[in-house]
Amino acid sequence: MPKPTNKSELVQAANTNFHKLVDQVNGMPLKDQENSFPEGSLNRNVRDVLAHLHHWHLMLFEWYQIGMAGEKPEMPAKGYTWKMTKELNQVINAKYMTIPLAEVKEMLNASFTKIMDLIEKHSEEELFEKKRYAWTGSTSLGAYLISNTSSHYDWGFKIIKKSLK
8 A cells, every 4th residue: 555645545544554453453363362473573462563553652642742732742752762763662562561452452442543533633734744843843744643553553464464474
């Protein structure tokens, strides 16, 4: 699926890839959903992947709230640079390690709904005009949303698919 370039494509791509991921997980026997992935990846099971996606939704909300209030959010998170994403993802992974898969699924569904509501409340121009908001730098709000929705859901789908081989 090509990278979205307008609001309609963003909504469609986010919905399509999210539901593709959810259908993939829900189509797996429960025991497989809870099995460990082969060695070599930070995300050790389906819960880890879904929790990762949920937490990145939360970080995007924080960036958005701070940025829209006229301040500069610390991205990707306080104390981390983009070059430290691996370390940040390890912290995220540890945070959700004891939360049951069913609860993580509910959390992801809730944050996905909030993300979609956020997209819907913005016009095409607000989403895709570069440099519109100081906090997004030289890019657009839509670029952040694509990275945290359709592209990220596709990543999750591929990680889970690879683990099933």
